[in-house]
Amino acid sequence: MATIAVPPSVPSPAEDAEQLQKAFAGWGTNEDLIISILAHRNAAQRKVIRQTYAETYGEDLLKALDKELSSDFERSVLLWTLDPAERDAFLSNEATKRLTSSNWVLMEIACTRSSMELFMVRQAYHARYKKSLEEDIAYHTTGDFHKLLVPLASTFRYEGPEVNMTLARSEAKILHEKIHKKAYNHDELIRIVTTRSKAQLNATLNYYNNEFGNAINKDLKADPNDEFLKLLRSAIKCLTYPEKYFEKVLRLAINKLGTDEWALTRVVTTRAEVDMQRIKEQYHKRNSVPLDRAIANDTSGDYKKMLLALVGHEDA
């Protein structure tokens, strides 16, 4: 379900590194060449290219890209080139910083990655920032956001298909009771959302919907402007229908006056190798326009070329 197109016969990492080095050399930078290489290599291939580049030219490829590129195009290439776990560690660290703080990004990473992927983000966070992800989240968040985000980022959910229907029933009732009393930050509600396996949570929410007549997220919309409720609804969406969540982030980013490039870049670079195909289908269905056309209309230059290559646009 990835959307990037890796050519059937890929040059050796040494050749790729050499071409990249040529793209940086001389007057100006050859952005097309950079895109033609990096946007068409998978994570494992990019990793070897980065290692080979460092060994051959004595400089981290990311540093070189940082010097040569700028603005949105730069950010998209840098994020894309990073190893997925490192990239998520970088994005979540950014999300705990004052000026770039974002509970959304933290929630998104915690809820849409697999248990092992999330654990690898935590390992990459140790290596890069000399502290732990949950330590920074706990330190930089407060109140209900703290109460939801710390366990979301610390959990190691079971991923098997087993579902306990009796439990689903009893926990659906607990959820309904707490929501009915507007106790949206209740320990039990947080416990269920942050610790149950995605399969179990899904069963619980299906029961909720069948038994109480509304999808849970409808009942959690009591106050549509409440920021905590928004985050909670999104967490539930990420845990059960991630492609719907990402479709909406893209839709809002593209429709926004001026385009939200940070969100657009983040979703495209983090999902291109995961579930972008599904997200594209969802986007087309919901907006009656293909995602690549929407992106093409809303962006320009090398940034546009990079994004289109990542979402698998035919000519890119």
Next chain:
Amino acid sequence: MATIAVPPSVPSPAEDAEQLQKAFAGWGTNEDLIISILAHRNAAQRKVIRQTYAETYGEDLLKALDKELSSDFERSVLLWTLDPAERDAFLSNEATKRLTSSNWVLMEIACTRSSMELFMVRQAYHARYKKSLEEDIAYHTTGDFHKLLVPLASTFRYEGPEVNMTLARSEAKILHEKIHKKAYNHDELIRIVTTRSKAQLNATLNYYNNEFGNAINKDLKADPNDEFLKLLRSAIKCLTYPEKYFEKVLRLAINKLGTDEWALTRVVTTRAEVDMQRIKEQYHKRNSVPLDRAIANDTSGDYKKMLLALVGHEDA
């Protein structure tokens, strides 16, 4: 710092498996033979013996031991034979069950294992119980115990030596302020104890001691019978001076009228390959009697032989 004695030349796993099978065969069981093999093999060796046994005799070695042995001796051999991560998963699962529930065991495992070891316990828990450790802890605990134990078991602490002294200072002040107000379950206090690296926490507590005149655990003794405060003090001890914590558990287990075999077996089997040497030194210092003599005086039969072998008693 392990105390078990592995002979310089170890028989092949096939030979060990064969000897074990002989120990089970015929009239009665040869307990001495079982101890002479299993108590003198390290975790990696025991793992291969278990695999070889299963391949050769078509039965899990643990099942065979379970059939042949009984009571405290059985429990000590079974716990010891388990892979460390599996053993901790087993002990913590037991600690979430109604009849064997124990916040102490959960806290002990969460606080005294390395970050990676704790993560491996969580993986072993998935494999064995088809759910997650934090899921079971969150479900089976309530109130302040829940608030402390869930993040303790979910955390993946940074383990580098880096210490931020400014942070140590400011967090020591926060701790002192909360304790002064008797807000022992305050979010900030829990955050500091559950997310900071052991090195950072230690620096914070040293600052606390220097600046406010008391070790934190002294200030946390306001009500000596408060169960939550007891657990919190023990968690702090486990995180900073694990050998002192374990010495005390052994002391209480041995001095108890009737001996607490569960605690004794747990500490001996889980620490024999880790830091039992230090615990023995601490025990001798605090009780003026060597640990092996205390164990010998308080236990008997095969159980006694097994424990003495694990704590490195010369004749065992």
